[in-house]
Amino acid sequence: MTHEDPARIDLHVDVAHPARMYDYYLGGKDNYEADRAAAEAALDAAPEIRAIAQENRAFLHRAVRHLVDSGVRQFLDLGAGLPTQRNVHEVAQETAPDTRVVYVDNDPIVLVHARALLSGLGRTAVVQADVRDPERIIADEQVRSLIDFDQPLAVMLVSVLQFVPDREPHDIVAPLRDAMPSGGYLVLSHPTQDFRTSQVNEVASTYNRAKAPAVARRKSEIERIFDGFELLEPGIVQTPLWRPDGPVTPNLDLIWMYGAVGRKP
Numbered sequence: 001m002t003h004e005d006p007a008r009i010d011l012h013v014d015v016a017h018p019a020r021m022y023d024y025y026l027g028g029k030d031n032y033e034a035d036r037a038a039a040e041a042a043l044d045a046a047p048e049i050r051a052i053a054q055e056n057r058a059f060l061h062r063a064v065r066h067l068v069d070s071g072v073r074q075f076l077d078l079g080a081g082l083p084t085q086r087n088v089h090e091v092a093q094e095t096a097p098d099t100r101v102v103y104v105d106n107d108p109i110v111l112v113h114a115r116a117l118l119s120g121l122g123r124t125a126v127v128q129a130d131v132r133d134p135e136r137i138i139a140d141e142q143v144r145s146l147i148d149f150d151q152p153l154a155v156m157l158v159s160v161l162q163f164v165p166d167r168e169p170h171d172i173v174a175p176l177r178d179a180m181p182s183g184g185y186l187v188l189s190h191p192t193q194d195f196r197t198s199q200v201n202e203v204a205s206t207y208n209r210a211k212a213p214a215v216a217r218r219k220s221e222i223e224r225i226f227d228g229f230e231l232l233e234p235g236i237v238q239t240p241l242w243r244p245d246g247p248v249t250p251n252l253d254l255i256w257m258y259g260a261v262g263r264k265p
Helices: 018-025 033-045 049-069 088-095 108-118 134-139 141-146 169-179 197-209 219-225
Strands: 074-078 100-105 124-128 154-158 185-191 257-263
Touching: 018 033, 018 049, 018 108, 033 049, 033 197, 049 088, 049 154, 049 185, 049 257, 074 088, 088 100, 100 108, 100 141, 108 124, 124 141, 134 141, 134 169, 154 169, 169 185, 169 219, 185 219, 219 257
Parallel strands: 074 100, 074 154, 100 124, 154 185
Antiparallel strands: 185 257
16 A cells, blocks of 8 residues: 555544544544544533543453454454554563564544654554455555464454444455454453443444444344353453553443453364
């Protein structure tokens, strides 16, 4: 994929984008008025969203560290969002400098910022593509230049599939699962309707009004996404409960986000 001229990219800053809203929740600066307005509307409906975003990021870090310790040296991060503190390549390469990471997102702002941040890092790349087209991602030349689908890899879908309300998420994951060898991993987090249903539905409505349709799913639906994988302990749990580094401090009633890691046998 050729690198687009940033001056020629339509950044659509007048329309809220989930990646930039997430950046706002995490205290980042790479967001615009439309993103901040939509994020504040979501926070009005459920102030715990900021804590959920922070716990989601911490889950990603723990999962990456565990997989690196398990020998994984390549990561495909789909719907990666804007580069922020402690990205996948930073966490992984602290322990294993030879780790290769490809970030994929459909937001052109992500493309511009990520390429600027990753310039000169030969073991990382960023690809602009849509998670709803996994076959294209698998076939992409940039992806293939760093990711060897004959070797174990981790596919990251962290807080992404809720923004694909028009397709069954297991239909997106299945081609990725089939493309990876035995010993590959799926890292997933996803908001759920199993807790604080009224707040979850109100937040979903704010995303819909921001032209970023979102859907929360129940645990049984998330389990289906892991068809063909063996769940690592402790299974599908609220993100703070997935192999915590220490005591779990947040009020779990407020964390309506599941996290899990599966291994292809």
